[in-house]
Amino acid sequence: MTAIFHPDQHLLIEYAAGSLPIAKATMIALHLEHCTHCRQKVHQLEALGGQLLHDIKPEEQDSDLSSAWQNTLSMIQSTPVASPVKRKQSLMQRLFPQGFEHQSWSGVGPVKNAKLNNADPDMSNLSLLRIRAGAKIPVHHHHGEEWTLVLQGGFSDSYGNYHCGDLVVREDHDHHAPVAAANEDCICLTYVENNLKFSGPMGPIYSFISKL
Amino acid sequence: MNSLLKSSSPMAKVIPMEHKEDQFAALLEKVAIKQDIKAFEAIFNHFAPQIKGFARVNGISKLGENFPDELVQEVMTSVWRKAHQYDRTKAKASTWIFTIARNQRIDMLRRTSRQRFEVSSEDVWEEPEVDGPVVDVQRKHTEKLIRGHLMSLPEEQREVLGKVYMEEKSHQDVASELGIPLGTVKSRVRLALGKLKIMMEPWQ
Numbered sequence: 066m067t068a069i070f071h072p073d074q075h076l077l078i079e080y081a082a083g084s085l086p087i088a089k090a091t092m093i094a095l096h097l098e099h100c101t102h103c104r105q106k107v108h109q110l111e112a113l114g115g116q117l118l119h120d121i122k123p124e125e126q127d128s129d130l131s132s133a134w135q136n137t138l139s140m141i142q143s144t145p146v147a148s149p150v151k152r153k154q155s156l157m158q159r160l161f162p163q164g165f166e167h168q169s170w171s172g173v174g175p176v177k178n179a180k181l182n183n184a185d186p187d188m189s190n191l192s193l194l195r196i197r198a199g200a201k202i203p204v205h206h207h208h209g210e211e212w213t214l215v216l217q218g219g220f221s222d223s224y225g226n227y228h229c230g231d232l233v234v235r236e237d238h239d240h241h242a243p244v245a246a247a248n249e250d251c252i253c254l255t256y257v258e259n260n261l262k263f264s265g266p267m268g269p270i271y272s273f274i275s276k277l
Numbered sequence: 278m279n280s281l282l283k284s285s286s287p288m289a290k291v292i293p294m295e296h297k298e299d300q301f302a303a304l305l306e307k308v309a310i311k312q313d314i315k316a317f318e319a320i321f322n323h324f325a326p327q328i329k330g331f332a333r334v335n336g337i338s339k340l341g342e343n344f345p346d347e348l349v350q351e352v353m354t355s356v357w358r359k360a361h362q363y364d365r366t367k368a369k370a371s372t373w374i375f376t377i378a379r380n381q382r383i384d385m386l387r388r389t390s391r392q393r394f395e396v397s398s399e400d401v402w403e404e405p406e407v408d409g410p411v412v413d414v415q416r417k418h419t420e421k422l423i424r425g426h427l428m429s430l431p432e433e434q435r436e437v438l439g440k441v442y443m444e445e446k447s448h449q450d451v452a453s454e455l456g457i458p459l460g461t462v463k464s465r466v467r468l469a470l471g472k473l474k475i476m477m478e479p480w481q
Contacts, residue, residue: 074470075448075463080402083379084445087387087401094401108368109419109475114379115372116423117442123326127333130325133346133353137321140350141357146312159400185395187387 068100068230076234077103081110087187092214092232092256094156099230157216165217165252168193175200175245194253196220196245204242209258211235213243218251220244301370302363309361317357320370324356325349328378335445337382340389351381366413369420376402382445422474434469437462 072080072093079085080093097104160181161168168179175197181188196202198218212234219228222241227233235241245251301323307316332338332345355377363373380398387398427435440451448466452459 075466078441078466078470079447082442082445083383083398083402084441084447084450087383087396087398090401091396094403105415106475108416109423111376112369112372112416112420113423113427113438113470113473113475114442115369115375116420116427117439118324118327118331118375118378119371120427121327121330121443123330124333127326127329127345130321130329130346130349133325133329133349134318134321136346137350137353137357140354141317144354144358147358147362156400156403160396188396 067102068096068228068232070225070227070231070233071100071103072096072232073234074106077106078110081107081114088190088256089212091156091160091188091191092212092254095160095214095216095254096230096232098155098157165193165195170195176202190256190258192255192257194255196243196251196253198245198249198251199247201244202242204240210256211258212256214254216252216254218249219246220251220253221246302365305356305360305363305370305373306365308357309363317353320356321353324371324374325353328352328374331378331443332382334443335382337385340385344385348378348381348385351385352378355381368416372420379445419474426473430469430472434465434472437465438469441466 076085076089076093080090085093097107168182170177170179170193172178177195179193179195181191181193193216194213196218212232213227214232215227215229217229219226219231220243221227222243224233224241226246301320304313304316304320307313308320328349329345332348337344337348352374356374359377363370367373368376380402383398383402430438437451437455440446440454441448446454448462449459452462455462
């Protein structure tokens with residue numbers, strides 16, 4: 066499966082450098098599971114990080130490492146060696162071990178929400194969104210960024226058609242009204258910086274519901 | 278930050294660096310196969326000061342004076358524990374150690390704000406994997422370019438890369454710190470990556 070909508074290269078750099086907050090990094094990592102292309106870019110960017118680390122010129126104060134060496138020696142004696150077989154589980158399986166059906170979906174009508182099952186506060190901006198096949202989300206805009214990663218099915222808005230693995234980053238004040246593809250429910254992971262604002266006569270009601 | 282990067286001509290670096298890189302990959306393999314303490318010590322002697330220098334600029338030292346040493350200990354303990362997961366066909370030794378240091382730093386900064394967290398950096402920032410032999414050839418080519426050309430980048434580009442990677446600042450933070458527009462930071466990064474032949478974007 067190949068994604069068509071990719072993160073901006075500067076996001077890949079911040080991911081590789083480790084400065085991206087973990088919630089956003091999770092979105093990038095899930096995109097990487099679908100995208101060989103971005104994965105290769107991240108490898109190159111990590112190689113750059115390795116070279117920069119290699120090239121650091123330590124200062125005088127960094128050269129006294131005798132106690133760090135002694136501590137490391139005692140730490141390695143009391144720490145078991147890691148398993149030679151790395152985990153084969155993908156991040157997707159780790160985040161949703163039971164699949165999407167077992168998430169506690171809330172909301173009425175064609176659009177449902179679910180919190181992630183883990184209660185990690187660093188992940189609180191992430192939630193799952195489920196749009197019934199063919200259904201439309203009311204026009205809304207954002208104060209702050211909204212990221213959407215398609216995990217199942219697909220959706221369209223005035224900017225394009227999105228499929229599994231596609232990552233869409235919307236900036237402040239973008240207006241859009243996504244419609245799910247007709248053949249199956251669309252499930253997305255979303256990162257929302259702030260609350261969404263819905264437009265139109267029903268806007269205040271949707272805004273109220275989305276905060277529940 | 279500029280002073281953090283050794284300046285020397287690119288030509289002068291190429292041969293000894295390549296030799297050293299093989300040496301660290303071989304040392305990691307010795308640690309993996311024989312739990313070789315002497316090999317581990319040689320890795321420590323080279324990388325521990327680098328990691329401490331990294332900790333000095335990336336926010337770890339702000340946690341307290343012992344934290345740079347603690348980062349060194351955490352990273353080197355992970356290197357020992359995971360040495361047998363290192364695969365020289367997937368990444369250079371320095372790349373692999375960088376990813377461990379990056380992940381440990383993230384968790385160390387997160388740990389200060391709470392007792393525990395359910396998603397660790399390792400879940401989200403995986404160690405380098407490779408996608409086949411063609412990619413491997415391409416990777417080696419890129420690594421060679423990075424090694425050869427990094428030091429010959431214009432100072433302003435190298436400074437920005439240093440801040441993004443070693444100080445682990447967002448592009449926005451770098452822009453604020455240097456008092457230049459975000460667009461300028463991004464274009465310096467883009468120019469630098471272009472010279473290093475990283476991130477050619479077929480979809481743009």
